[in-house]
Amino acid sequence: MTTTPPLPRGRTRLHVVQLYSGGSTATGVHVRSLAAGLAARGLRVTVCAPRAAERRYRFAETGARFAALPSPAHRDAVARLRQTCGDADLVHAHGLCAGAVAALAVARTDTPLVVTWHTRPGGRGAAVRVRRLTERWVARAASVVLGATSDLVERARLRGARDARLAPVALPSPRTPVPPGSTRYGTGQATLTPSSLRAALRAGDRPLLLAVGRLAPHQGHDTLLTAARSWRGLDPCPLLLIAGEGRDRAALQERIDRERLPVRLLGSRPDVLRLLGEVDLALVAARWAGRSLIAQEALRGGVPLVATAVGGLPELVGDAAVLVPYGDAAAVAGAVAALLADPARRAELAAAGQARAATWPTEDSTVAQVLSIYDEFTHPPR
Known part of the structure; x- marks a missing residue:
């Protein structure tokens, strides 16, 4: 990622919690890229994720603090996240499961919640109905839902989101360092040239x-x-x-x-x-x-x-x-x-x-867009 400018003088150093509970490689790479870009711009960033995700993506090497979080289904997940978010100015959850845990953690607080939907949940039968209900609850609990694609934005609106916007996820530049032992598609070392x-x-x-x-x-x-x-x-x-x-x-x-x-x-x-x-x-x-x-x-x-x-x-x-x-x-x-x-x-x-x-958003433009959204909810106009 290219060097990004720091926050202007006088701007409060925001503490932003990024929550990644697992999922696609694209989502994990995006969280790492976002953490690096926000930290470079002067924000205090905490990434909450499973330890396995930290081993793969090395979030702590981006300038962010890493806080281990159990699976969203674990009975202590909400309490652990609530403790981590105690002094957070904003929580940004990536994915439906992460959004559900974050919504519970910030409930009855004034902490803004941003949720990015990266994919569309699958499943059949009862699982579809449960996920639909979860989507509706998360969409309505979030301050804003960001969709990686237009159909995800429309889906969030149909589920009752008060604010839903398109926020495409950037493909990391070939020049972006890849964490040791990890690539954009998996872990390990290449076996063939x-x-x-x-x-x-x-x-x-x-x-x-x-x-x-x-x-x-x-x-x-x-x-x-x-x-x-x-x-x-x-x-x-x-x-x-x-x-x-x-x-x-x-x-x-x-x-x-x-x-x-x-x-x-x-x-x-x-x-x-x-x-x-x-x-x-x-x-x-x-x-x-x-x-x-x-x-x-x-x-x-x-x-x-x-x-x-x-x-x-x-x-x-x-x-x-x-x-x-x-x-x-x-x-x-x-x-x-x-x-x-x-x-x-x-x-x-x-x-x-x-x-x-060449027309797709860059990592820098993605960070800038996300930061502008954070500003809306942490520095509202007077």
Whole structure:
């Protein structure tokens, strides 16, 4: 992150508590980036998070104080947070669970509560009803709800938020230091350099496709496997690489073996950015996605992207990617085949992607926007 200006002289040094209870890598990276930027601007920042999150993101190295917090479901979570927030000027919770704990902790106080919604909760049956009620309660308890995408802002308004605003989360700059033992996508050290990837996969001159995400139903991997059937007829046949782990791994591998699909499950990878540098296309087939990290990294790196037209993806990529309906394997297969057969179109998308990425908010502009919101609630106009 670039150096940001300190607070003006005479401005009270605010104490802001950032609450991260776990969740996506994108959320954890954002909290770290925000903590660093706010501390650089002169705020006193405390990050409350599980110890595992501190080991991964090293919040204490940003200039913020780290305070360990148990899981939101732990009976002591609210009391521990209330104690930490005793002298806080504002609490900023990231995610629905963190928002619920924070709302309880600041209840019956005048401490402003900012809640950022980064993703849309999933689930089925009774779980959906419980989450809807929780969303409604958190939305109404918050001084303001910030949505990472426009559909999340609208969702907060529908749940009764008194104030809901769009606050896109910045993709960290390639120059931003990554915490030791951590990357934007996972932990550990890279095992392959770009030059050795094709040799390790024995891919030869085959086109390489990359999808990244937890091996779970909502990521749309089954759709990609169905699309892969038709790629067997292409010459050369592209090879789909899927980076990620999850409960569906065994089922996906069984299908790949049974149908002899040109797909490799790579498992959890710390070197996704290196992989992106070697592939021909990136794919996002999710049921819902906000400011997808892999989509952003693909566009910024000039890798053509095929993605589902869901959630925040259309507003994120604009015309710089090929968008297809969720669950439509034929559309995915057709888009991939068309791009592989058209180098000029791939080059056009690569250039458009990098131009689009240049318009996204930076870490500095994100910090500035958040700080201006804090000012509204901690330094109201006279």
